[in-house]
Amino acid sequence: MQKHITSLKRLVFIISLLPLSWLIYALLTDQLGANPIEAVTRDTGVWALRFIMVTLLISPLRKLTGINQFIRFRRMLGLFAFFYASVHMLLYLGMDQFFDVHEIWLDIVKRPFITIGFISFVLLIPLTITSTDKMMKRLGGRRWKKLHYLIYLIVVLSCVHFYMLVKQDKTEPLIYLLITFLLLGFRLFIQHRRNQSTAL
Amino acid sequence: EAYADLQPSDFSTEEKLTTYESITSYNNFYEFGTDKESPSALAADFPDRSKPWMITVDGECDKPGQYDYNELIKTQTLEERIYRLRCVEGWSMVIPWVGFPLAEVLKQAQPNSKAKFVEFTTLYDPEQMPGQRRRVLDWPYREGLRMDEAMHPLTLLAVGLYGREMPGQNGAPIRLVVPWKYGFKSIKSIVRIRFVEEMPLTAWVQANAGEYGFYSNVNPDVNHPRWSQRRERRIGEFLKRETLMFNGYGDEVAELYSGMDLKRYF
Numbered sequence: 001m002q003k004h005i006t007s008l009k010r011l012v013f014i015i016s017l018l019p020l021s022w023l024i025y026a027l028l029t030d031q032l033g034a035n036p037i038e039a040v041t042r043d044t045g046v047w048a049l050r051f052i053m054v055t056l057l058i059s060p061l062r063k064l065t066g067i068n069q070f071i072r073f074r075r076m077l078g079l080f081a082f083f084y085a086s087v088h089m090l091l092y093l094g095m096d097q098f099f100d101v102h103e104i105w106l107d108i109v110k111r112p113f114i115t116i117g118f119i120s121f122v123l124l125i126p127l128t129i130t131s132t133d134k135m136m137k138r139l140g141g142r143r144w145k146k147l148h149y150l151i152y153l154i155v156v157l158s159c160v161h162f163y164m165l166v167k168q169d170k171t172e173p174l175i176y177l178l179i180t181f182l183l184l185g186f187r188l189f190i191q192h193r194r195n196q197s198t199a200l
Numbered sequence: 201e202a203y204a205d206l207q208p209s210d211f212s213t214e215e216k217l218t219t220y221e222s223i224t225s226y227n228n229f230y231e232f233g234t235d236k237e238s239p240s241a242l243a244a245d246f247p248d249r250s251k252p253w254m255i256t257v258d259g260e261c262d263k264p265g266q267y268d269y270n271e272l273i274k275t276q277t278l279e280e281r282i283y284r285l286r287c288v289e290g291w292s293m294v295i296p297w298v299g300f301p302l303a304e305v306l307k308q309a310q311p312n313s314k315a316k317f318v319e320f321t322t323l324y325d326p327e328q329m330p331g332q333r334r335r336v337l338d339w340p341y342r343e344g345l346r347m348d349e350a351m352h353p354l355t356l357l358a359v360g361l362y363g364r365e366m367p368g369q370n371g372a373p374i375r376l377v378v379p380w381k382y383g384f385k386s387i388k389s390i391v392r393i394r395f396v397e398e399m400p401l402t403a404w405v406q407a408n409a410g411e412y413g414f415y416s417n418v419n420p421d422v423n424h425p426r427w428s429q430r431r432e433r434r435i436g437e438f439l440k441r442e443t444l445m446f447n448g449y450g451d452e453v454a455e456l457y458s459g460m461d462l463k464r465y466f
Contacts, residue, residue: 033236034236035433037433037438038433110423111425111427112426164426167289168408
């Protein structure tokens with residue numbers, strides 16, 4: 001079983017790198033249209049959001065299928081979320097603002113969608129730092145778990161960030177918001193059922 | 201089809217042209233979808249050239265009329281005008297338009313003293329324009345100019361680019377080009393030009409008056425509520441460049457707005 005998990009992990013790792021590989025390839029072969037930098041910035045942001053959502057899918061999958069092994073992939077997927085979010089952030093800082101600290105600061109304080117995106121990224125940092133076994137032990141399971149509930153806030157903020165930057169056609173961000181409500185709603189439902197059964 | 205004997209214009213910029221490929225593949229034309237790629241994918245054969253394209257000129261004027269597009273352009277001297285185009289989203293292009301001053305058409309109609317503004321309307325035809333099947337904006341698209349802006353020699357009715365007939369995705373067969381304003385003011389595929397007394401309610405002001413004003417002059421000092429307008433990415437260039445007041449056409453148009461608080465009338 002362990003052997004299967006290890007090779008499956010390798011596979012998931014490679015799959016998780018595919019979006020980035022495609023973007024680099026498309027960039028080099030001029031397939032991203034007239035505004036390639038905007039396209040890469042947008043796409044890495046969307047991929048960060050998708051990876052966050054996939055980590056949130058692990059628990060429901062375990063509960064629905066009874067296959068606990070799904071959890072073995074969560075850390076890696078979470079780290080990929082941080083990875084894509086970092087590339088997204090770096091592109092904004094470098095390609096949009098040329099690392100101009102003053103301009104960036106103005107953006108963060110003046111523009112709510114940048115503020116929200118920025119907060120969302122900053123909140124991912126402690127989750128990334130505490131993702132190792134060592135940190136998990138050091139914090140203790142309960143505290144670690146509590147800290148990592150932050151991901152619920154992060155996913156909502158990320159969706160709001162997406163929603164706010166779209167000029168007029170909100171369909172796509174609304175789809176992500178809907179999936180987020182389903183993912184979080186599932187947890188509320190389980191919680192509610194658990195409370196009921198203990199009440200009995 | 202190509203245009204011949206185009207007059208060059210003193211208003212043309214000598215900046216490096218954006219490629220034909222970029223100008224015709226990266227478009228905001230919500231009538232064909234809200235992403236940048238849909239218009240070029242869906243508007244290649246727009247409009248159906250077998251049908252006449254009629255343009256109504258009416259409202260507060262002495263000589264209202266209906267013009268057949270093909271007849272109309274025969275009566276005009278076509279020029280090449282190389283203009284910068286700055287999109288409200290923060291990107292820009294340099295486009296060699298083919299067209300003639302809007303003022304030519306307006307003068308023919310002889311606007312009366314009540315004509316304070318000009319309202320423009322895009323075709324409404326969900327059969328040909330699939331984006332109109334969804335209510336992203338309140339169709340048909342409407343834009344407007346103050347009378348002096350409309351009569352300004354920079355204001356162009358464009359019927360082509362790069363010496364060729366206007367591609368569907370760029371607003372065929374005839375569109376407005378107002379180079380000192382954000383791109384959305386330059387309404388595409390026009391079927392009606394109307395003189396009115398009151399400031400017309402434009403499609404974007406109606407959609408979000410807090411973010412899009414009637415004037416929408418390019419202004420690096422007035423930010424969009426959600427993003428900065430200080431810089432722009434010139435399509436084809438790597439780094440962003442500074443955005444210029446009135447998109448660099450201040451010498452020609454600044455006097456139209458003397459005494460106006462441009463932060464309030466954005």
